[in-house]
Amino acid sequence: MAETTRTACPYCGVGCGVLATRHDDGSVTVKGDPEHPSNFGRLCSKGSALADTLALEGRLLHPEIGGRRASWDMALDLVARRFSEAIREHGPDSVAIYGSGQLLTEDYYAANKLMKGFIGSANIDTNSRLCMASSVAGHRRAFGSDTVPGGYEDLEEADLVVLVGSNLAWCHPVLFQRLEAAKAVRPSMRVVTIDPRRTATSELADLHLSIRPDGDTALFAGLLAYLDEGGRIDRAYVRQHVNGLDEALAIARQWPVSAVAAATGLSPAETGAFFELFARTPKVVTVYSQGVNQSVSGTDKVNAIVNVHLATGRIGKPGMGPFSVTGQPNAMGGREVGGLANMLAAHMDLDNPAHRDIVQGFWNAPKLAAKPGLKAVELFDAMHEGRIKAVWIMATNPVDSLPDADRVREALGRCPFVVVSDVLRDTDTTRHAHVLLPAAAWGEKDGTVTNSERRISRQRAFLPLPGEVLPDWAIISAVARRMGHGQAFGYTSPADIFAEHAALSGVANNGSRDFDISVHAGIGQPDYDALEPFLWPAPADGKGLEDGRFFAQGGYFTPDSKARMVPVVPAATGSEEDGLLTLNTGRIRDQWHTMTRTGRAARLLTHIAEPFAEIHPDDAAAQGIAAADLLEVSNVRGSVLVRAVVTDRVRRGEVFVPMHWTGQFSARARIDVLTGRQRDPFSGQPGLKRNAVRISPVAARWHGFAVLSRAPEHLPFAYWALAPLTDVGTSEAVKIEFATLEDDTPEEIAASLLRRCTLGGTGKPEQMSFHAASDGLYRCMVWQDGVLAGAVFLARTPVAVSRSWASSLPGTRDDGPATRWRLLAGRPAADVPDKGPVVCTCFQIGANEIRRAAAEGSGTVAAIGACLGAGSNCGSCRPEIARLLAECKPHEEAHDHAARSA
Secondary structure (H helix, E strand, C coil): CCCCEECCCCCCCHHHHHHHHCCCCCEEEEEECCCCCCCCCCCCCEEEEEEEHHCCCCCCCEEEEEEEEEHHHHHHHHHHHHHEEEHHCCCCEEEEEEEECCCHHHHHHHHHHHHHHHHHCCCCEEHHHCCHHHHHHHHHHHHHHCCCCCCCCHHHCEEEEEEECCHHHHCCCHHHHHHHHHHCCCCCCCEEEEEECHHHHHHHHCEEECCCCCCCHHHHHHHHHHHHHHCCCCHHHHHHHHHHHHHHHHHHCCCHHHHHHHHCCCCHHHHHHHHHHHCCCCCEEEEEEEHHCCCCCCHEEEHHHHHHHHHCCCCCCCCCEEEEEECCHHHHHHCCCCCCECCCHHCEECCCHHHHHHHHHHHHHCCCCCCCCCCCHHHHHHHHHHCCCCEEEEEECCCHHHHCHHHHHHHHHHHEEEEEEEEEECCCCHHHCEEEEECCCCCCCCCCEECCCCEEEECCCCCCCCCCCCHHHHHHHHHHHHCCCHHHHHCCCHHHHEEEEEHHCCCCCCCCCCCCCHHHCCCCCCHHHCCCCECCCCCCCCCCCCCCCCCCCCCCCCCCCECCCCCCCCCCCCCCCCCCCCEECCCCCCCCCCCCHHHHHHHHHCCCCCCEEEEEEHHHHHHCCCCCCEEEEEEECCCEEEEEEEECCCCCCEEEEEEECCCECCCCCCHHHHCCCCCCCCCCCEEECCEEEEEEECCCCCEEEECCCCCCCCCCCCCCEEEECCCCCCCCCEEEEECCCCCCCHHHHHHHHHHHCCCCCCCEEEEEEEEEECCEEEEEEEEEEEEEEEEEEEEECCCCHHHHHHCCCCCEEECHHHHHHHHHHCCCCCCCCCCCEECCCCCCCHHHHHHHHHHCCCHHHHHHHHHHHHCCCCCHHHHHHHHHHHHHEEEEEHHHHHHHHC
């Protein structure tokens, strides 16, 4: 009988509720939980495809030492011994843990407790340092605590939503849907996007400000001065609840509209329009994300945003406030348990002796860390220099995600002892591990996560632990016991850890700290199993927040209970030196981090299947680069090879490359090879959004596209990007975009790809090829046992073949010569129209299908949804559908004009 489990999505910080149903045949289906208050049943394309990521192929299912299978006892004993030896010989700061926002709160708590309380070092940091550390630092400077004031409802109640450095439509699609729906109900609502790129989110905006990178601080400093000049400061609120207004204004007044326009690259008119819109609209929410945080001035950007809300009293009230949206499912939970190197558990401060005494006493810890540890980039620098003798990496892939990524790879190669706990056997990081520990994946894990609005939800297991896999908290506790700390790590379930975490949050609190969930301090297993999503604070006395918002009536977590406006000096935003462009990095719609999960879901690679660089037409023309050419992006740290996308969505002098591709999915597209280690001085967050690069065209001798029933063991090409296929009769099928720089014969190229995909059959492979040497075209297909096993398409220019059609070929039955010749001709059958490039991932609807529906009368996004389903699920593709419909309009109008003339 099918069994449904209420759980939480493991992707972004929206924290969507999920209903996972396990059927009698072992299959799993996933849909949104209509009762969860974060998403009310909505899911994005990634969440909708979660069931596609649960297969065990590629999983790490047992411990390994030196690449060989080992028992748990051997592996855990070795980890405990090597860490203990390093501590004894070199001190506690010679070891480190590097964690992840993919860990559940209970995992995070155990790791933080071991490192800070029992090893005695704060050398535990997390990949959240790469995405939200500047927000944490900005909150703490302004509020005295890492507090998100409001909630998701505020996006729907605001009259103006300002999105700064946030491509909400692609990175937090369910929040975007809520905003989109609110604007549809109240068309008077205004949306402003502030981003160097015109993204999918900008399609909803009434005003898009294509700001120069790092221009945000100048923009919001100028806005503060404008609000002051117009008499828009809430003097009563400031007088009662805020310090530092005069100091902040002393700097802000140096930034009139003309100076802001010069620094940001905006026109005075659009700058003034934004300022006036903000000034005259009381109910404003300013949503910000990685475009703000991932900067060497990220903390100042956060405080510049917070300043305008404090100065106007637009905080903690319905439809008002600054709002940080987190990138990972449990970045907030990690912050709550002190998962960052400069924090203590329960939002306590590592620099505060009283807080250290509370935590040390509660844990009965022998030697609590007394000073902040190494932040992420510093940690790997120390490893590179030989100061870190042992490191334990959990649920993350720093060889791809940290800046100066090749140096990170070198650092791991130099570290005497590297432990990696992960789900997958083969990542760019696991290759450097001396010990591999198999960790539980989503569907097998049990614990809690906290979303961007401070809502704690249960992530429940609905699958058994496969092989010898264990949850992270259990692995950490087992090592701690072997290191002599058994009494403090005798947990038998995540419920034990959550109860302890909740109890610590209430110790000596009484409202003096923002984080308090002590109402759950005595929770047992049955209540933990049944735990419903809830917002914190949730203190033991039941006196939480009436409406879930902080600070409407002050009550900041500073010594005098007043917020602090921070005087911020805008960073320089000048152009890069001659010949260099500014590199921006970020996410795409259907992928997640380094693709260790989403890269397993074939449908998530139908919209965008290969790494690319967006460049402005003027920059492309200056370098002789055409659309779909190969493009090298390089600087002193390294280079990547990607496909050129020529578009005016990016500013002249700038280039955008996604962050996702790794050594498992591409030849040379690890973009963080190019990003530098420069960091924000307050948060330690690296500036991933602004790095100087050069671009140059790469002349390929052959461009190719292949679909194969099995992936080759080696791809001998300078450029390639690999993705799984689905619905083709084999779970091993792949598609490959590739290009060669050498002038091999097309027959040699095809043979190198088709050789392996025909193995395992019983009959003799039959090959059929076509070569038009004068046109530079070559196609080759191979059949075995009556089905097509592989097809290769080659051309001297980027291959013009329908990817959606070609991707369906593996497994096609051989119906005779006519079928073979039709397939070799590179076109679908007359009764199977080419759907074109996939636009809607959820329902696999292509651009041609949308154009045909538009021609038949479905001229709106809503009508396309009703007709085809496209855009009716996660909604991420709606901006692209709207653009397609806009492109169809001129043709329709021209046709109507011709008809009238006739």
